[in-house]
Amino acid sequence: MEPIDIELLKQLCGIFAPSGNESALTKYLIEYVETQQDNWKTKPELIYGEEFQDCLILKFGEPTTAIFAHLDSIGFTVRYENQLVPIGGPEVESGDLLVGHDAMGPIECKIKDEDGHLFYDFGRGIESGTDLVYKCDFRETEEYFQSCYIDNRLGVYNALKVAETLENGLIIFSCWEEHGGGTVSFLCKWMYEKYKVKQALISDITWITDGVTHGQGVVVSLRDSSIPRREYVDKIIALAEASGVPYQIEVERSGGSDGREIQQSQYPIDWCFVGAPEDYVHTPNELVHKADITAMVTLYKYLMNNL
Missing domain, CATH: 2.40.30.40 (Peptidase M42, domain 2)
Structure with a gap:
């Protein structure tokens, strides 16, 4: 299972990037990738600029699957x-x-x-x-991390860890998710029309509920306020089962993610939310279990190699 890079997660949680004002985090990620990519299995192509606003895309090899991770916070x-x-x-x-x-x-x-x-x-x-x-007050105990903005800096962290060994795929850092979205539609257009990528994973954080608990593994969501295509979700669950990584199934009636915008786009792109659960959502004290972080990164690496 994956070790946790505590300093990287702590740095990400402390970067100022509320919805609509994500540029500082985008610049951080560009610099991070440029300094780290020589140590990665595959060097990605970095794609960004005015036509992508504050979004950032990493292209590895010949992509068939995209990871979406939103940069912004409340x-x-x-x-x-x-x-x-x-x-x-x-x-x-x-x-x-x-x-x-x-x-x-x-x-x-x-x-x-x-x-x-x-x-x-x-x-x-x-x-x-x-x-x-x-204000970021990052805390660690034997089993947990607690901080503001684990949602969704942990999703960003996960994507960066997957990037270390990724050979083929897209990692897409989106904006505005916490305040209604707005970038995923043009990102879908770009990835589908340029590379015909038709499947996605949503690297985001979900909630602790009566059916989802700390320390039991990464969450694979069957639905929230949106309903992804069941054939694709069943494929993700079969791979999760084959991986041996601890995972939990989520069924919720509310909440949402970048998956909602993918589903509402004009492109036939399948998506599935896969992410660690946290408590005290959207407070300065968001709480996540270390074992669930490890499971999230490990399962994403498996999925990106097998989808």
Whole structure:
């Protein structure tokens, strides 16, 4: 099973990249790939630029399957008179620490929730339009990691670990997932029309529920608010079974991922959500079991070699 690169995961969780403001993480990933790729089994082609906005694609060999991992996190935008507007769906508690930067300098402030109306508590006014995110407090115990933005920096981490041994495939880092999506449609167009790639895995994080628990393996989702094509999902489950990697089955009525946008695109692309489960979702204290991280990376490597 895969060892965990704690420092890489910690760095990823601390990078400022709320929905619509992902460029710092994109630049980090480009630099990371350029410095690490000589140690990988296959050097990828890096694809990015204005036509891809802040998205990044790594192309390995002759791809038949794509991994999608969204870069963005939930957060907040400063409005007027100390008001905050959520980015995505943060679960807020008064006193949570937020960080950011405006024209007057760095910001570290507390959030106040007054009957569902959000405000910041800071010693000066913050420039309207400034994005703020949870302050990263990365913690480790014998069995768990806990931090803000494990959703979806763990999905990004997983993709980077798979990249180390990948020979054929696409790794696609998307944007805006937490706030309605918007990039996956043109990414689907690009990968289908250029390479005829018709199958995808969604490298994202799901929830601990009554049917999904810590330490029991990576989750293969049969459905959330969207329903992937069952023939493809059954293929993923058969491969998961053959791999010997611990996994869990998820069935939910709500929630979503980049898979929703793939399904709504005009292209016949199959998808399946495969990811570790976490507790305290969309808070500064997201909690994931180390064994589930290891299972996620190990199963992805197996799937990408066998799909």
